[in-house]
Amino acid sequence: MGRSFIASSLILLLLSAVFYTFGETALSNTLGNFTYMCLFLGVILVGIDSKGESETSEDQESDQEDLIIRKGNS
Amino acid sequence: MIMDLVNQTFLYAVTSSNHLAFFLLIKILALSNNTVVANVTDIQTNGALLNYTVSLPLFLFYYNGSGIPAGQIDGAPVYSVNLPGYEIYVDSYNGLVLAYVNGDGNFTLNGSTVPLGPGVYVPLHVPNFNPEPDYTPSVTVLTAVLVSSFYFLFKRRRSSR
Structure with a gap:
């Protein structure tokens, strides 16, 4: 989900620059504000995603260690 | 005509990309050959006022020359003249500059104490202070x-x- 916000913010930033060159400053400003919000949300969501993934991978690693210990005991 | 400009008042609406940017209320204090000394009040769209005295080129108010006919502004026939940095629209009756374009800014005379011509008056345009969509x-x-x-x-x- 976070990556989709960041990709969208890049498109919005490009559109903002294009509209600014055509003199549509109000639209350009609005697009700029949305770019900022999308980047902000995107970075937070990517951070949450990566934290969740690292925790699940740690859980998987500890499960594998348990399996190895159990096999050794048996 | 030139001497008549002293103590006259002009109100300009300045638009940029078809949106109202600010108003300029200009009172001419003194005249020389090519410049005027004017008291300028800059009226921002949020109601803020900025008052200053400045020297401006005379051709922004009065132009005595020839140009290309460019239709009518507020019922007065005008001709356009290209000057360095400016495109001015001059009233063909009395040489009064009714509008000029400078860069992104479009300056339009909104009201004046100088008559445009016989029976032709500048209508007072309704200001739109919230034009930004x-x-x-x-x-x-x-x-x-x-x-x-x-x-x-x-x-x-x-x-x-």
């Missing part, structure tokens, strides 16, 4: 469409792997 709803929809599109695109790519 609000693009927030359309940009919100655009953002939602972009985010959902990318979300499904990334989801499909992940599932295809």
